[in-house]
Amino acid sequence: MPVSRRRMIAAAMGVMASVGRAEEALAEETTFEGGTFKDEFWIEQKRVFKNLRQVDVEFETAGAFDWVIAGNDGKEIRTVGHKNPNGGWTSLNLSSLGLYGDYSIGFRNTSADEKKIKGGTITHD
Numbered sequence: 245m246p247v248s249r250r251r252m253i254a255a256a257m258g259v260m261a262s263v264g265r266a267e268e269a270l271a272e273e274t275t276f277e278g279g280t281f282k283d284e285f286w287i288e289q290k291r292v293f294k295n296l297r298q299v300d301v302e303f304e305t306a307g308a309f310d311w312v313i314a315g316n317d318g319k320e321i322r323t324v325g326h327k328n329p330n331g332g333w334t335s336l337n338l339s340s341l342g343l344y345g346d347y348s349i350g351f352r353n354t355s356a357d358e359k360k361i362k363g364g365t366i367t368h369d
Contacts, residue, residue, distance in 0.1 A: 271297060271367050278302070278361030284312070285361060286350040292316055293368040296347045299336045301364035306331040307355035313338070314348045321347070325354065 276287050278301075287299075292315075299311070311324040322341060326334060338347065349366070353359050 270369060272369060274366045274368065276364055276366060278304075278363045280358055280360045281351070282353060282358050284350055284352050285359070286312075286348060287364075287366065290314065290318060290348045290350065292346050292348045293366055294346050295344070295369035296338055296349070296366065298338065298367040299349050299364060300333060300367075301335075301351070302333050302362040303328060303331040304360040304362050305357065307353070307357050307359060309359060310352040310354055311336050312350040312352050313341075313343065314350065316346055318348070323352070 274293070279285055303309075306329055308325065308327050311326060312320055313322045313324075315321050322343065324336065324341065328334065336349075338344070351359065351361065
């Protein structure tokens with residue numbers, strides 16, 4: 245009995261969804277402690293996280309900053325500006341930037357006032 249094209253597509257999509265859920269289940273979350281900084285702050289002294297997916301951070305202070313993304317060699321790959329008008333929680337999803345792989349994450353102060361990070365979470369493998 246021939247299988248319809250629609251059934252084949254639906255089955256393939258079900259397999260892809262299952263794989264996606266399995267990959268998400270394999271992800272690890274690492275919490276990090278914050279600190280106060282005038283210039284730059286690197287999570288865990290520029291630790292490289294395997295297959296870094298997302299960073300969630302809570303700022304206790306308001307004011308603009310750059311997310312700084314560095315590769316295995318410590319060289320900056322990308323910076324992403326953030327206005328941060330009120331402080332609080334903010335996130336960066338690396339796949340939304342087309343970045344897939346191993347990276348370290350830092351924050352660069354781009355305003356006059358000192359910044360204070362309460363802490364956050366890294367999602368990675």
